[in-house]
Amino acid sequence: MASRSIFLGGVAGALGAAAIGRAANAAAEPASIVAPFENGYRPVVALAQKRPLIMLSPRPPLLETPFSVFDRGILTPNDAFFVRWHLSMIPEKIDASAHRIAVTGTERTLSLSLANLKNDYEQVTIVAVNQCSGNSRGFFGPRVAGGQWQNGAMGNARWKGVRLRDVLAKAGLKAGTKQIQFQGLERAPITSTPLFRKSLDLDVAQNENVIIAYEMNGAPLPVLNGFPVRLVVPGYFSTYWTKMLAHIRALDTVDDNFWMKTAYRIPDTPNNGVLPTDKGFPTIPIGPMRVRSFATNIIDGGTLAAGNPEIRGIAFDNGSGIAKVELSADGGTTWLPTTLDADAGPFSFRRWSTRLDLVPSRSLVIACRATSNAGVVQPVEPVWTPGGYLKNNIETYKVTVA
Amino acid sequence: MKKRIATAVAVFVLTTAASTIGATPSATSKVTTVSLPGPGDYDPGYKNAPNVALLTTNCQLCHSSNYVRTQPLLSHDAWAAEISKMKKVYGAPITDADEAKIVDYLTANYGKP
Numbered sequence: 001m002a003s004r005s006i007f008l009g010g011v012a013g014a015l016g017a018a019a020i021g022r023a024a025n026a027a028a029e030p031a032s033i034v035a036p037f038e039n040g041y042r043p044v045v046a047l048a049q050k051r052p053l054i055m056l057s058p059r060p061p062l063l064e065t066p067f068s069v070f071d072r073g074i075l076t077p078n079d080a081f082f083v084r085w086h087l088s089m090i091p092e093k094i095d096a097s098a099h100r101i102a103v104t105g106t107e108r109t110l111s112l113s114l115a116n117l118k119n120d121y122e123q124v125t126i127v128a129v130n131q132c133s134g135n136s137r138g139f140f141g142p143r144v145a146g147g148q149w150q151n152g153a154m155g156n157a158r159w160k161g162v163r164l165r166d167v168l169a170k171a172g173l174k175a176g177t178k179q180i181q182f183q184g185l186e187r188a189p190i191t192s193t194p195l196f197r198k199s200l201d202l203d204v205a206q207n208e209n210v211i212i213a214y215e216m217n218g219a220p221l222p223v224l225n226g227f228p229v230r231l232v233v234p235g236y237f238s239t240y241w242t243k244m245l246a247h248i249r250a251l252d253t254v255d256d257n258f259w260m261k262t263a264y265r266i267p268d269t270p271n272n273g274v275l276p277t278d279k280g281f282p283t284i285p286i287g288p289m290r291v292r293s294f295a296t297n298i299i300d301g302g303t304l305a306a307g308n309p310e311i312r313g314i315a316f317d318n319g320s321g322i323a324k325v326e327l328s329a330d331g332g333t334t335w336l337p338t339t340l341d342a343d344a345g346p347f348s349f350r351r352w353s354t355r356l357d358l359v360p361s362r363s364l365v366i367a368c369r370a371t372s373n374a375g376v377v378q379p380v381e382p383v384w385t386p387g388g389y390l391k392n393n394i395e396t397y398k399v400t401v402a
Numbered sequence: 403m404k405k406r407i408a409t410a411v412a413v414f415v416l417t418t419a420a421s422t423i424g425a426t427p428s429a430t431s432k433v434t435t436v437s438l439p440g441p442g443d444y445d446p447g448y449k450n451a452p453n454v455a456l457l458t459t460n461c462q463l464c465h466s467s468n469y470v471r472t473q474p475l476l477s478h479d480a481w482a483a484e485i486s487k488m489k490k491v492y493g494a495p496i497t498d499a500d501e502a503k504i505v506d507y508l509t510a511n512y513g514k515p
Binding site for chain 1: 432433434435436437438439440441443444445463464466467468469471472473474475476480484491492493494495513
């Protein structure tokens with residue numbers, strides 16, 4: 001096979017663009033990249049049902065989507081969709097027809113097959129962004145421990161399934177139900193590790209947009225994205241989107257298991273940020289995503305052709321939808337409008353584009369800034385959280401015009 | 403500079419071609435089988451230094467060395483907090499004596515003073 005290089009740009013860090021690795025043959029000699037931060041070396045590897053992706057870890061698998069994928073359309077292909085598991089024993093052989101979802105803690109106990117889901121409930125589809133809570137953690141300053149993602153721990157897909165609230169209605173909720181807990185099939189090699197269980201407050205779980213999905217972009221889910229069924233919680237970070245969903249429990253108390261009480265928490269402050277030196281502040285479980293926008297056809301440290309180049313990208317929030325995206329060619333001093341593409345729904349990526357008039361030999365800082373329909377604007381300064389969550393400040397791209 | 407953009411466009415095409423790699427489970431097949439990396443697969447392992455065996459024994463049980471090697475250079479206190487979490491929260495079977503040695507190994511090889 002001829003040598004090929006894989007374009008893995010889209011880095012929005014202050015330290016410059018990602019180095020680009022080279023691969024003669026993806027299987028024998030993986031390409032690699034170097035993210036623009038300490039210990040940024042990453043092999044690019046094709047694991048089960050996936051194209052070559054940026055590998056943070058083989059076990060449990062953590063795979064990041066190369067940012068160039070987001071320039072190709074608002075739906076992220078299944079084989080390019082990011083992957084993040086917590087526990088390393090993941091079923092490798094799944095009989096979808098034998099899979100069951102237990103529903104307990106309700107008036108009636110249910111054991112749902114895929115056939116039940118497809119035959120007994122209204123079928124719904126929704127386009128929604130799935131973003132890891134720790135997306136962009138590698139760009140935190142000061143750095144924090146955790147999965148060191150660039151900006152590709154996110155994706156947007158058309159999910160098909162049934163409403164969780166319809167399933168809960170069939171099971172019958174008991175008076176006093178406070179939260180709904182979700183558990184998948186992943187297990188740790190040692191039994192002393194807490195099972196990965198996540199819970200949503202009842203009003204969130206009952207939202208009409210929350211679905212149990214068996215299809216992603218018109219195909220079965222990839223195993224690494226939760227085949228045969230996963231929870232889809234539009235507007236919420238991915239930690240609640242339980243993969244290989246196997247158990248739904250109605251709880252009459254607030255879930256105090258490790259993954260709710262200790263992990264995946266954010267400061268309970270006005271903007272949910274703190275100073276790195278702060279201690280002793282109260283925390284709450286992470287929840288809705290924050291408005292973000294990215295350019296997808298330029299990279300930090302890259303070049304642009306002089307003339308009238310198109311700049312384009314994506315924006316999303318947590319379900320109000322995108323009102324506008326503005327572009328700056330002077331580092332954020334002045335802003336120009338951009339054109340929004342067709343709307344695929346308020347939880348989807350929204351494409352934006354505009355053209356700039358550029359003369360050669362200038363170095364520019366391009367910035368993009370989204371405003372949601374709820375009136376929320378991306379901040380200039382990043383929010384800092386101890387867990388490396390919630391980064392959504394305005395992205396900047398230093399480019400040379402030639 | 404136009405050349406660079408042309409290169410990027412060409413590479414976009416290659417990325418598209420790469421999308422054909424990897425099977426998608428058929429909608430009609432009942433059993434879907436994949437092969438996921440096991441212990442040591444795609445894993446370069448830890449730096450060979452005193453006490454490295456404590457890491458291959460204790461840490462690799464549950465996760466790849468990539469979990470460590472991709473972190474920023476952490477302080478002794480930050481590594482100590484991580485190992486304490488692995489022990490107390492994730493239930494890693496690490497003795498107190500080994501815990502101190504593992505923290506020292508990580509600080510020396512993947513940390514900063």
